[in-house]
Amino acid sequence: MIVVDDAAMRVLGARLATVVRSGDVIALKGGLGAGKTTLARGLLSALGLEEDAPSPSFALVQPYDVPLVRLPVAHVDLYRLEDDADVQELGLDDYLTDSLLMIEWPERLGARLWDHSLVLSIEVTPDGTRRLTALVPDAWRDRWPPQ
Numbered sequence: 001m002i003v004v005d006d007a008a009m010r011v012l013g014a015r016l017a018t019v020v021r022s023g024d025v026i027a028l029k030g031g032l033g034a035g036k037t038t039l040a041r042g043l044l045s046a047l048g049l050e051e052d053a054p055s056p057s058f059a060l061v062q063p064y065d066v067p068l069v070r071l072p073v074a075h076v077d078l079y080r081l082e083d084d085a086d087v088q089e090l091g092l093d094d095y096l097t098d099s100l101l102m103i104e105w106p107e108r109l110g111a112r113l114w115d116h117s118l119v120l121s122i123e124v125t126p127d128g129t130r131r132l133t134a135l136v137p138d139a140w141r142d143r144w145p146p147q
Helices: 006-017 036-048 084-090 090-099 106-112
Strands: 025-029 062-064 074-079 099-105 118-124 128-136
Touching: 006 036, 025 036, 025 106, 036 074, 036 118, 074 090, 074 106, 084 106, 090 099, 099 106
Parallel strands: 025 099, 025 118, 074 099
Antiparallel strands: 062 074, 118 128
């Protein structure tokens, strides 16, 4: 999928918001500036968040609960993590019971990424557009691509 700019990335996030469920995991891969946080902001906005969502780079996990959003979301940024033990301390499994888990830099999880995760890889092309590739597990087959 080609995403032409930040506005289109936000629209894709908003379309994803129409199909997400509690227990879902969306793993966002891509370099700095690829649009991972922009997509997450589009999704959060479509779920009802009225303020602009900050990047969770320093907080690592930024939770959003009802009534701020219609579905609880944990927005996670693992960029600064260097050790597997740090990931364990975040308790990400706990969010799978009743929340959507959106993870930037999921590579830091290693082999621990959940099998039901929708993995979106974003590559910035030389002309500035983004090429998005999706690894779609069975849990997402009837929901990808979102309309």
